[in-house]
Amino acid sequence: MTDDAPFGGQVALVTGGSRGIGRAIAIALAGEGADVAVSYRKDAKGGREVVAAIERLGRRAVALASDAGQPDETEDLVQKVRTQLGAIDVLVANAGVPGPRGWEAVSLAAWRETLETNLVGAYSLVKSARPHFASRGGAVTFVASISGLVASPELLPYSVAKAGMLSLTRSLALALAPKIRVNAVAAGWVRTAMTAPLHEAAGPRETLRKGIPRGRWGEPDDVAAAVVFLSSDLARFITGETLVVDGGGSLRWTAGVEG
Numbered sequence: 160m161t162d163d164a165p166f167g168g169q170v171a172l173v174t175g176g177s178r179g180i181g182r183a184i185a186i187a188l189a190g191e192g193a194d195v196a197v198s199y200r201k202d203a204k205g206g207r208e209v210v211a212a213i214e215r216l217g218r219r220a221v222a223l224a225s226d227a228g229q230p231d232e233t234e235d236l237v238q239k240v241r242t243q244l245g246a247i248d249v250l251v252a253n254a255g256v257p258g259p260r261g262w263e264a265v266s267l268a269a270w271r272e273t274l275e276t277n278l279v280g281a282y283s284l285v286k287s288a289r290p291h292f293a294s295r296g297g298a299v300t301f302v303a304s305i306s307g308l309v310a311s312p313e314l315l316p317y318s319v320a321k322a323g324m325l326s327l328t329r330s331l332a333l334a335l336a337p338k339i340r341v342n343a344v345a346a347g348w349v350r351t352a353m354t355a356p357l358h359e360a361a362g363p364r365e366t367l368r369k370g371i372p373r374g375r376w377g378e379p380d381d382v383a384a385a386v387v388f389l390s391s392d393l394a395r396f397i398t399g400e401t402l403v404v405d406g407g408g409s410l411r412w413t414a415g416v417e418g
């Protein structure tokens with residue numbers, strides 16, 4: 160691989176990159192030439208495996224433990240990336256947790272953890288990373304969800320957090336203009352550990368699949384492709400936008416025909 164690659168000579172940081180969508184994003188960016196740092200909270204083994212996969216692509220990689228819900232850890236994370244790989248060109252706030260089910264019996268502690276990891280963590284990451292961006296600027300992408308676009312009482316704190324992330328996208332796009340672009344992807348149903356209880360059970364798997372016009376569940380690579388695009392020079396005039404990556408699933412919801 161040469162540094163003529165789209166992200167040749169660039170440094171990316173992907174939070175929650177030890178598995179699932181974050182892993183796919185990290186490997187896809189490395190495949191396009193980036194050196195990549197991934198963070199995780201507990202999954203050190205997954206982090207090491209991603210580093211090995213990226214190194215096999217001929218790129219530098221580092222995996223760092225950092226809780227996305229803790230602002231002081233976010234500060235430390237970006238400092239380490241700067242020191243170990245260099246100034247940041249591409250930032251992907253992907254770390255997330257689904258939070259509790261339902262809307263009635265949600266504890267304050269569960270609200271806090273879900274909002275702090277998915278939403279406040281994304282804000283802290285950008286705030287901490289800002290002084291460490293390359294002088295020419297960079298691209299931030301938030302991994303949000305279609306849950307942030309539609310009513311979702313069955314996963315209330317999560318959907319509120321992801322809706323907040325879409326608002327954060329627009330506000331930070333203005334705040335960080337002109338040098339840093341900020342966009343989001345709103346992913347639909349994607350086969351990862353987070354959705355395993357649904358895609359590993361035949362009934363829910365099939366019911367949800369039938370609601371997706373493209374006729375299948377999303378794969379982590381489907382989301383990674385959109386993040387690579389938004390992070391790239393091809394998206395150089397796009398900022399403050401949300402790109403829905405759901406195989407058309409939410410089209411039915413807006414038409415009022417669920418499932």
Ligand SMILES: NC(=O)c1ccc[n+]([C@@H]2O[C@H](COP(=O)([O-])OP(=O)(O)OC[C@H]3O[C@@H](n4cnc5c(N)ncnc54)[C@H](OP(=O)(O)O)[C@@H]3O)[C@@H](O)[C@H]2O)c1
Binds near residue numbers: 255347
């Ligand atoms: N799967 C879907 O259908 C879907 C749809 C829409 C949006 N999304 C979003 O996509 C993102 C990735 O989800 P996924 O499906 O790939 O989930 P996943 O397979 O459960 O992976 C989550 C990743 O985030 C990390 N993580 C979780 N909490 C963290 C924290 N506090 N600090 C740092 N890292 C943390 C995990 O590492 P540790 O295990 O070490 O904590 C792991 O690397 C999330 O933001 C999710 O909301 C997913």
